[in-house]
Amino acid sequence: MNKNYLANEIVRLVESLSKLPGIGKTTASRLALYLMKKPSSLSVEIAKSLVDARRKVTTCPTCNDFTFDNKCSCLDSSRDQKILCVVENTIDLISIENSGEYNGQYHILQGLLSISQGINPEDLKIDHLINRIQNSSFKEIILATDPTSDGEFTAQYIHEKIKDHCPLISRIAIGIPIGSEVNYTDKNTLAKSLSDRKKM
Numbered sequence: 001m002n003k004n005y006l007a008n009e010i011v012r013l014v015e016s017l018s019k020l021p022g023i024g025k026t027t028a029s030r031l032a033l034y035l036m037k038k039p040s041s042l043s044v045e046i047a048k049s050l051v052d053a054r055r056k057v058t059t060c061p062t063c064n065d066f067t068f069d070n071k072c073s074c075l076d077s078s079r080d081q082k083i084l085c086v087v088e089n090t091i092d093l094i095s096i097e098n099s100g101e102y103n104g105q106y107h108i109l110q111g112l113l114s115i116s117q118g119i120n121p122e123d124l125k126i127d128h129l130i131n132r133i134q135n136s137s138f139k140e141i142i143l144a145t146d147p148t149s150d151g152e153f154t155a156q157y158i159h160e161k162i163k164d165h166c167p168l169i170s171r172i173a174i175g176i177p178i179g180s181e182v183n184y185t186d187k188n189t190l191a192k193s194l195s196d197r198k199k200m
Contacts, residue, residue: 010032010033010036013032013035014028014029014032015028016028017031017032056068056069058070060072060074062074062075062132063105063106063107063108064107064108064109064110064125064128064129065090065093065106065108066090073106074105074106078103079103079104079105080103080104080105081104081105082104082137082138082139082140083102083104083105083138083139083140083141083142084104084105084106084107084132084133084136084138084140084141084142085102085104085105085106085107085142085144086106086107086109086129086141086142086143086144086145086155086158087106087107087108087109087144087145088108088109088110088111088112088145088146088151088154089108089109089110089111090108092144092146093106093108096144104140104142105138107129107132109124109126109129109145109154110124111123111124112124112145112146112148112150112151112153112154113126113150113153113154113157114150114153115153121157124154126157126158126161129158129162130161130162130165133162133165133166134165138166139166139167139168140166140167140168140169140170141162141166141168141169141170142170142171142172143155143158143159143169143170143171143172144171144172147174147192155171173196174189174192174193174196175189175192175193175196176189176190176193
């Protein structure tokens with residue numbers, strides 16, 4: 001979109017929106033122009049929600065998840081205190097919760113290690129995770145980061161740091177999705193599903 005046709009304020013709005021993950025300049029431009037043609041009450045509502053969230057939501061000192069009013073699932077005594085699932089972000093936590101197959105503790109990294117993006121262990125406060133594991137008595141640690149290069153690198157790094165502090169460290173299984181067909185599965189996914197096969 002040609003900036004010469006836009007007011008400076010809209011250009012700044014586009015540039016701000018384009019800093020969000022997954023939002024390129026074209027999408028940012030569409031969002032900005034959409035907000036401009038809608039009643040100003042929508043923009044005010046979004047701005048107020050953002051300010052309120054930034055002011056009222058904090059980070060849990062135990063699990064590193066976002067929390068409100070010091071209420072966090074890691075304080076829920078009904079959850080299994082002996083199993084810890086390490087995930088990249090809160091969205092992954094919600095996905096796992098929606099599966100209905102897990103009732104243990106979580107630790108949220110709020111990102112992945114990445115050499116290309118310059119994200120180091122200290123950026124993710126991995127020392128905090130290691131200290132939590134060392135000072136607890138978890139019987140299993142589940143590394144549930146994505147099967148991407150950064151996700152695998154992060155899982156391997158954490159594994160090396162905690163392998164002497166927990167009797168069982170597992171990695172989420174990765175393979176062929178339910179409902180798909182073997183002949184349509186890419187070779188890397190198929191290879192991973194074979195290497196992670198289990199006894200019936």
